[in-house]
Amino acid sequence: MARSNKPIVWSLFAAGGTVAAFITPVMILVTGLAVAVGLLPAEALAYDRMLALVQNPLGKGLVFLAVFLPAWHAAHRLRITAHDFGIRADVAVMAVCYGLAALASVIAAFALFRV
Amino acid sequence: MSRRPYRRAVSTTSWWLARPRYIRYMAREVSCVFIGAYTAVVVVGLVRLSDGAAAWGAFLESLQAPVSVAFHLLALAFALYHTVTWFNVTPKAMPVQFGEAQLPGGVIIGAHYTGWALVSALVLFLAGV
Amino acid sequence: MNERHVDLEILRYDPETDEEPAFQTYRVPCQEDWVVLDAVNYVKDVLDRTLSYRWSCHMAVCGSCGMMINGEPMLSCKAFVRDMPDRIRIEPLANFPIERDLVVVTDDFMDKLASVKPYLIPREEKAIEDGAHVQTPAQLKKFKQYTLCINCTLCYAACPQYAHDQNFTGPAALALAHRYNLDSQDVGRGAREDVVASNAGIWECSFVGACSDVCPHEVDPAGAIQQTKIASTVDYFMGLLTPERDR
Numbered sequence: 074m075a076r077s078n079k080p081i082v083w084s085l086f087a088a089g090g091t092v093a094a095f096i097t098p099v100m101i102l103v104t105g106l107a108v109a110v111g112l113l114p115a116e117a118l119a120y121d122r123m124l125a126l127v128q129n130p131l132g133k134g135l136v137f138l139a140v141f142l143p144a145w146h147a148a149h150r151l152r153i154t155a156h157d158f159g160i161r162a163d164v165a166v167m168a169v170c171y172g173l174a175a176l177a178s179v180i181a182a183f184a185l186f187r188v
Numbered sequence: 189m190s191r192r193p194y195r196r197a198v199s200t201t202s203w204w205l206a207r208p209r210y211i212r213y214m215a216r217e218v219s220c221v222f223i224g225a226y227t228a229v230v231v232v233g234l235v236r237l238s239d240g241a242a243a244w245g246a247f248l249e250s251l252q253a254p255v256s257v258a259f260h261l262l263a264l265a266f267a268l269y270h271t272v273t274w275f276n277v278t279p280k281a282m283p284v285q286f287g288e289a290q291l292p293g294g295v296i297i298g299a300h301y302t303g304w305a306l307v308s309a310l311v312l313f314l315a316g317v
Numbered sequence: 318m319n320e321r322h323v324d325l326e327i328l329r330y331d332p333e334t335d336e337e338p339a340f341q342t343y344r345v346p347c348q349e350d351w352v353v354l355d356a357v358n359y360v361k362d363v364l365d366r367t368l369s370y371r372w373s374c375h376m377a378v379c380g381s382c383g384m385m386i387n388g389e390p391m392l393s394c395k396a397f398v399r400d401m402p403d404r405i406r407i408e409p410l411a412n413f414p415i416e417r418d419l420v421v422v423t424d425d426f427m428d429k430l431a432s433v434k435p436y437l438i439p440r441e442e443k444a445i446e447d448g449a450h451v452q453t454p455a456q457l458k459k460f461k462q463y464t465l466c467i468n469c470t471l472c473y474a475a476c477p478q479y480a481h482d483q484n485f486t487g488p489a490a491l492a493l494a495h496r497y498n499l500d501s502q503d504v505g506r507g508a509r510e511d512v513v514a515s516n517a518g519i520w521e522c523s524f525v526g527a528c529s530d531v532c533p534h535e536v537d538p539a540g541a542i543q544q545t546k547i548a549s550t551v552d553y554f555m556g557l558l559t560p561e562r563d564r
């Protein structure tokens with residue numbers, strides 16, 4: 074039997090799962106709920122503040138990691154979940170899942186590069 | 189005496205309904221759909237931000253739509269479930285042994301929750317709470 | 318005496334006459350301190366001598382009496398009737414072919430077990446005159462838990478990944494590979510990796526964790542597999558950095 078190449082995708086999955094566990098809940102709370110329902114002042118997500126965040130090199134890097142790693146985590150887990158729901162076309166599933174994660178990462182990088 | 193071993197069929201699509209622990213497992217796995225979808229929202233937000241102040245304003249406005257709030261509530265529930273299920277198995281994946289003594293799993297889990305609380309508090313602080 | 322009547326629904330299968338397995342119900346008067354195995358023994362001794370099943374030690378040591386009890390893989394000698402409802406459904410261990418009644422074919426597990434080389438592979442043979450191998454309590458502690466496996470295969474019956482892909486090496490065999498890999502006297506990790514770190518090895522596992530839940534001796538195969546994934550991932554990237562190393 075040949076040794077697997079899974080460590081490549083699994084290490085991204087594990088790193089992404091850890092990052093998502095630490096930051097995704099609070100990010101959802103701030104960007105998706107608190108401001109929208111008025112728990113936080115609109116100022117929290119004001120254009121100038123957000124722009125300052127993503128123009129700062131450190132902020133840029135952190136925001137990219139906060140997109141890239143959870144995206145790969147989700148993609149890899151989705152691939153396995155598809156199998157668990159009885160979908161056996163693993164090559165097609167893999168292409169779609171990893172393809173979407175790659176697309177999201179590239180678009181995020183492009184947007185962060187542009188601002 | 190003739191052998192004729194019988195193999196019972198297992199459903200490939202609904203096997204997980206058989207036991208509560210399998211349902212909990214699938215709920216954990218499905219959390220990835222919401223983490224992925226939320227990440228997509230963030231990517232859209234980044235693109236809108238790079239489009240300028242007007243585009244960003246429109247993006248913020250769209251987040252106030254009831255369907256957006258409902259999505260984020262659901263996503264928050266699954267994201268929290270991911271966090272809990274992820275932290276709670278850390279002692280299994282990364283046990284810590286000092287000499288003959290095993291660091292209790294609760295300490296490893298507790299350290300993760302403490303770090304999580306600090307990170308969350310920091311983000312909330314930066315957001316202006 | 319405290320007698321309680323319990324209905325045992327036992328899955329029966331006779332390969333010579335039955336097309337497929339079917340349930341047969343037996344009413345058994347149970348004592349307060351009985352385990353499910355006692356009730357099954359009562360069926361065999363008193364009600365129906367044709368019933369086939371395996372058991373030996375009656376003390377959770379030999380690992381031969383595993384059955385699905387109300388859908389959960391358990392050692393029938395460790396499952397107390399007093400903790401069960403009045404109808405108990407007893408089936409052969411899931412995910413294995415049924416040989417007859419509650420007896421399953423475990424050949425596949427035996428092959429998987431052998432494939433991970435579950436024995437010490439020492440750096441060099443040592444003559445008896447040269448004295449004992451030395452191991453500190455701390456070194457023993459690293460793998461002690463994984464030595465407790467009794468090969469009862471409850472973990473295979475609980476594992477949905479094994480249910481859907483019989484190529485999967487499976488929980489107990491991978492836990493035992495981990496046990497030898499962690500042993501300070503062993504240098505066989507590289508020799509085990511070809512099986513352990515293949516797609517059908519640790520990477521088939523999605524950490525459902527059911528194996529560890531049902532393990533009667535708290536071996537925690539799921540934990541062993543995750544630790545092996547981390548170690549194999551480190552190996553993999555180290556191998557990329559030093560390609561000349563024999564992988």
Ligand code: FES
Nearest residue numbers: 374375380382394
């Ligand atoms: S009879 Fe030996 S483990 Fe149950």
